[in-house]
Amino acid sequence: MAKLVEIKGTSKSYDGAKVIELKNISKSYDGERVLDSVSLYIRDGEFVTLLGPSGCGKTTTLRIIGGFEMADEGELYFGDTEISDVPAHKRQVNTVFQKYALFPHLNVYENIAFPLRLKKVPADTKRGTRKLTEDEIRDRVTEMLAMVALSGFENKSVSTLSGGQQQRVAIARALISHPKVLLLDEPLGALDLKLRKDMQNELKAIQQAIGITFVYVTHDQEEALSMSDTVVVMADGEIQQIGTPTDIYNEPKNAFVADFIGESNIIDGIMLEDKQVKFAGHVFECLDGGFDKNEPVDVVVRPEDVDVVPPDKGMLRGQVTGVTFKGVHYEIIVDIKGFKWMIQSTDYVEPDENIGLYIEPDAIHVMKKSKYSGKFGDYSSFSDEIDQLSNADTAEEF
């Protein structure tokens, strides 16, 4: 796996100015701490995703940026200005709500025109401000409708629209006053899978076309990886890791991140010295360093990075306990000294067959021990925890 090449290939570097910055933001509800000293900055034009399971604090973070919640502690900056106490309606930030929150008493046109009717622009002749004229409003709404492919829907009632169409109206309404930052709270959560994929591409295209910052909240790791420039993985009110999608996948910081993003075998290991790690009773060459001598560590091996070989050629040997056909590959569960590994291979193996495993040095990722060590990464119960987490359709009610 050529990590470095991939990183350079897919990620952009953002030297843009910081547009949003959170400094040590904490928030509690009824004595329960849902955000614990969260610090994060978001650069102009970046597509940032807050990713985590239900209850991790991602929605609360978004709501604090939007102004719907006030942090108990910490500061929030918009550019260089502190906006911790600025009410929502005065922030240059707009939100696409989870279930769109379109105004049912207004038609499509009036929903999108809504922010414009409140807007005051500098008057041309004398000093002061004026409202936008009907012509100006119509031009902008028409342009926006064309962008979200809803031309001709002006006079429709929003309640007659499909989920995908309502979604587009919500996006148009949030973008029409040209915010610096668009916040999206699980915007695709209510759509079916096919529509979701289409909307992912469309959202990404819109973001690239208009070049504004998107802060996107989701519990769907695939969505996060495919859309974002930067992924912020959260759990238990804390940021676990910030990085590009490739970083997050290839260099997870701890067992939680490794487990939440994709499938992983997470094994207890000991770092003998730089580039040498011992786990499952075998000493492996790896690429990691910077640990103490004989430091206990968590070792991550992705299922697709393990090669199945004859037992005598393997670094590890074990017995197959389960094989599941997944279309592209087989998902093989192998028992190695009591620890169940998951391996994805295009070659079929028989259940109960003894096989050898071969692991390249660059397929091994070594992580420091954390409070999540030992909680994830064993497939002994053919763990469905990832599916459960990513299917958590129940919204965070914060």
Place this chain on the structure above:
Amino acid sequence: MKKKNSIMRSIAAAPHIFWAVLFIVLPLIIVVYYAFTDESGAFALENIASLPKYAPIFGLSIELSVIATAICLLIGYPLAYVISKAKPEHQKILVMLLMLPMWTNLLIRTYSIMAILDNGGIVSTLFFDKSLRLIGTKGIVIFGMVYDFLPYMVLPIYTCISKIDKRMWEAAADLGCNTFMTLWKVILPLSRSGIISGVTMVLVPSISTFYISQKLGGGTFELIGDTIERQFISGTLNTGAAISFVMMLLILLSLTVMNKFADPDDGGIIV
């Protein structure tokens, strides 16, 4: 109305239908019967023909009840809004306080207003050296209507506002509305069905009330409710029935007009 097809539903609805026929439809038929017959029971239009002389009383009833309804709306909407914005545990107490006077009989409440505001009553004696004369003015009758019927305005509006998705408030704020603009551009239009219910529930009883005008009016003027009552007490049933019939038609007409403004999706419809 949805069509009710299943037999089970018909059976379940039977007691209600029986009740409605016995106590609503049948009495209405009796009213119509009396309105179009004379004392001997023969068909007659004289009762209806005699109604124009009551037009000024109709006019006064409509005037006072419309004013009372408007005042109820002006007081009731902000009240409903404030209650719906209070903390959930406070909301219960506030609604309870609002309902509390309704536990007392309407007549007794009206009498107590009299005791307090009567010429020579408590307020008059304490603060105005007995010179305050309120009983017998239009003002006090309107006051009585507002006092008695205000909860009927507040409750439907409160229910309606508290049912509005909280994301509506957030969306409005997000898009640039301050509190007042949120109220004006989003919450007020979305609570329209509550307003229509409230207006109906205040207007209808105020237009037909007789005890409020009788007690607080001090005998100086008569509303249509008093007229109807007097007809029945003095035994001219046919005239009383005719007035009732016409008044029902008028109320039905005004409700139909009001429902034109109601949102058919909202379900806040009375007729």
